[in-house]
Amino acid sequence: xxxxxxxxIIKMKSLLDLLRLVVSRMGRQSVGYIYCVKKGDQFVYFISxxxxxxxxxxxxxxxxxxxxxxxxxxxxxxxMANESEEEKWSFTDFVTTSTTVVYxxxxxxxxxxxxxx
Numbered sequence: 582x583x584x585x586x587x588x589x590i591i592k593m594k595s596l597l598d599l600l601r602l603v604v605s606r607m608g609r610q611s612v613g614y615i616y617c618v619k620k621g622d623q624f625v626y627f628i629s630x631x632x633x634x635x636x637x638x639x640x641x642x643x644x645x646x647x648x649x650x651x652x653x654x655x656x657x658x659x660x661m662a663n664e665s666e667e668e669k670w671s672f673t674d675f676v677t678t679s680t681t682v683v684y685x686x687x688x689x690x691x692x693x694x695x696x697x698x
Contacts, residue, residue: 587696588629588642596626596649600659600670603628604683613683615657618690620698623648626687629697644697657685 593599603613615626626647631640654672661681662668676684 586641588644588698590698591643591645593645593647596647596657597668597670599626599628599645599647600657600685602645603685604659604661607683612686614686614688616688616690616693617652618693618698619651620693624651625693625698627693627698642696646698652687652689655687657687659683659685 593602599615603615607613613628615628617624617626619625626649627644629642629644631642633640652672654674656673656676657670658673659670659682660666660668661683663681666681672687673684
């Protein structure tokens with residue numbers, strides 16, 4: 582069996598940048614998500630995907646990461662900027678209906694495979 586290639590890590594400047602990526606990839610009816618795992622004394626938030634056409638045309642895994650505080654709820658509430666409000670995010674325990682807010686579930690992991698991080 583071939584060894585699984587280690588993911589190429591792309592470190593985002595902030596969790597807000599990672600959220601922008603997740604939200605921009607979501608369709609109207611689809612739900613995005615972010616993984617979270619504690620590594621040492623930091624919490625790492627990440628998404629992972631394979632980029633096709635690399636590594637003998639089998640694709641290469643990439644993981645986009647950001648560091649932030651420990652999650653205090655199972656969702657991230659992402660508020661889009663508008664005329665009266667700046668773009669922002671916060672942890673939350675509940676979901677409501679809004680046209681300017683997107684809720685991203687946090688998938689907490691006990692451990693992450695070595696090839697992802």
